[in-house]
């Protein structure tokens with residue numbers, strides 16, 4: 001028997017309008033998926049807001065009190081600042097009135113136990129372990145087996161799945177990047193960790209005199225060749241170099257280096273290494289472009305919630321996090337880059353561009 005909805009158009013048109021989520025929301029449901037788990041872990045396993053009730057503490061004092069690691073603590077505090085649960089006044093942290101009222105065990109209105117009923121959920125426990133131990137090996141590709149994303153990306157099956165995912169996301173984001181990133185005066189772009197090459201492909205379609213080199217580690221280099229061949233860009237205007245970006249020299253002939261969704265996978269030391277390698281191999285006057293989610297904390301303001309939420313996913317599954325605009329400015333300047341510009345993109349992404357002057 002057919003459902004009434006399929007047989008009667010009249011029935012359909014009388015129904016209340018159906019909510020139709022846009023791409024921003026469709027992506028946000030995935031990108032923000034670990035944020036609530038971190039919140040439940042902090043309320044239940046740490047009892048964070050009872051501790052903060054009536055206290056002003058520094059980030060370091062808070063970390064020492066709970067024996068927490070620096071990277072996940074920073075991500076947690078940024079999340080709670082963006083949610084209005086914690087305020088940061090010149091480095092002194094305190095719980096906001098709402099956080100104290102509803103989440104401190106000292107309050108008559110506390111619902112902390114209600115939140116804590118979820119404390120044994122596996123991903124909540126995992127977030128608690130990451131807070132305490134920092135380990136990002138949370139990829140459960142087989143039941144009972146956890147591996148690092150880095151190790152998985154060197155296996156054919158996972159590299160294929162991940163690169164397909166990045167390619168699909170890139171089809172949404174890359175046309176926007178090609179509008180934001182003016183390559184009029186560039187001759188060649190080096191797309192470091194470029195995945196399928198989708199961002200380079202859109203830059204090539206936008207700028208007819210540009211050529212691109214995708215620098216990728218096997219087995220993704222071969223996937224890039226296939227995708228660029230399908231786009232009639234390889235061989236020809238696109239090249240692919242197989243290598244390890246941390247170990248192998250970067251080619252020296254590109255006027256622009258692009259890191260799209262790459263730096264946020266790594267800790268500050270490795271980010272610094274990549275920025276330094278780029279600085280050394282770009283000629284004077286060349287640029288670096290970093291496309292990712294950069295929580296916008298300029299002027300000491302809390303970042304927008306969706307940007308802080310995505311950083312929880314990066315902190316959970318990788319060695320890095322979403323580096324904020326101020327983080328990136330500090331790292332780029334310490335490497336030698338200047339003229340740092342920030343451009344907002346779609347779906348909580350942004351582009352940071354900097355130049356090598358000398």
Ligand SMILES: C[S@@+](CC[C@H](N)C(=O)[O-])C[C@H]1O[C@@H](n2cnc3c(N)ncnc32)[C@H](O)[C@@H]1O
Nearest residue numbers: 166193194195216217220243244245246260261
């Ligand atoms: C999150 S994906 C981003 C891919 C693409 N840039 C994008 O925005 O869709 C990160 C990429 O970095 C690559 N990668 C990781 N470690 C690498 C290494 N040591 N050398 C070169 N590429 C690496 C991975 O293979 C992966 O394609």
